[in-house]
Amino acid sequence: MADRLRDLGVEAEIRSGEALDLIEAWGGADHVVVVDAVETGASFGTVRLWDGGKASFPADKSVSTHGLGVSAAIRLARVLGRLPDRLQVYGIEGRRFEHGTEVSPELKPAVEHVVRQINAARRL
């Protein structure tokens, strides 16, 4: 996904998802979009979009090795005054979260959808 976004001229980074790392990564940016695999119980490949600036952002359910994940990053950044002006979080419903596995090929349409959404939002 990061490569696709860069091809479209969008600044994109791959990060571990650890909270402190995310807060540093988005420092200085006005508009940040975080994309992550999620497990919400929705059907595989479902794409959801959250407003990271809202206090009601859902809590982490740990599906990876991030000691403190995206939700903790947002809540911590809010306390420290380090939230970007605009923070959006895309979650793509996953199925396999083991280390060392590739992204499931069936997720390609969802990934491409998110890429198009991010690119479109950038132009607004």
Add this chain to the structure above:
Amino acid sequence: MSSHTKTIRVDTLARVEGEGALYIKLAGERVVDVKLKIYEPPRFFEALLRGRHFSEAPDITARICGICPIAYQMSAIHAIERALGTRIDPAVRLLRRLFYCGEWIESHTLHVYMLHAPDFLGYQDAIAMARDHRAVVERALRLKKIGNRIVTLLGGREIHPISAAVGGFYKVPRKQQLQELVEDLKWALDASLETARWSASLEFPDFEQGYEFVALRHPDEYPFNEGRLVSNRGLDIDAAEYEDHFVELHVKHSNALHSVVRGRGSYLVGPLARFNLNFDKLPEVAQQVAREIKLVIPVKNPFRSIMVRGVEIVFACAEALRIIREYEPPTVTRVEVPNQAGVGQAITEAPRGILYHRYAMDEKGLIIAAKIIPPTSQNQKRIEDDLRDYAVRLMAWPLEEASWKCEQAIRNYDPCISCATHSLKVTVERAEADGV
């Protein structure tokens, strides 16, 4: 007299890397059962490595852990180089130590401030703690970032470092690039001294155990990548002898394996072991702050591991500055390593403790067998033994607080559950009955 049975299960162990599962059953004044449940050892990765060329091992194993990828790369690289008789440039050796400094700074900072400190200060999590201790958390952010800069510079990218290789590095930094880290590292050294001193202000339960501490020991330096494996009970072996002295036991309630010293029992790896067995190899600035905060060997209270990690961050910052001062780019950044059959073992000191790798290659350089024993796997039985002794004093506590105290006891070890397993679900359940 009626017997009072209490069962504690923690459903989700918070603030460890990955997730964790714990089951404790108390009856009267006795701990009847302790199970630290772990699912899936890293056998997936051992299987994944089979049939791959040895040059792929650093990249594959780096994905075992999001917090300690360098540890996996270093153990893999050293084991394979040993098998193939590879000799590296001395400057490459220094760069590998610098690489590890970055990871230790990152990992220890994350644990000390974000995962462990909330326990001692009475906060549910680091976010709650940040509301009242903002400066402390800001310090952690900046410290971790400096560690990350080192890792990114040497590793080639932010995550899943790609530059470390069998034989050296694909790309090494210029001297100037390392010099650009110096000012930040000087700040980091001061901040880490402040961290160590701050850690001494915390309150610690009076709880000591008779551990067998196991760590690397090197004649000239605080250990990262090299040394003999020693213990406070007379162990002194080469990495090649590891499997002669350590046994992995399959435990019914856990998909991980419990490591024991053959003929003895559980043992402890990680900062306490390193500190107790290598205090004299710490640079003076680290020894001095340890004395100042009255951290005297042998440290046998696992809760004081937060202090030891604080001192190890001091060491890592000081060592990084020393290496940068001495560094001149290597003449050969990466030696060619021809394909040949061989078997090699190596142990390096991940932030959480010794990480053992063994590889066997065929004449084409393809891996035919791999064995990986993470530090958290090795501490597994020791954590259970700690809980068995610690939990009995929690009988009188309300369940919720007793469960939290048990979680704290596990977090002393900074367990990287993702290394020992895919995911570990901690369940603490309480049952109360008279006479049952």
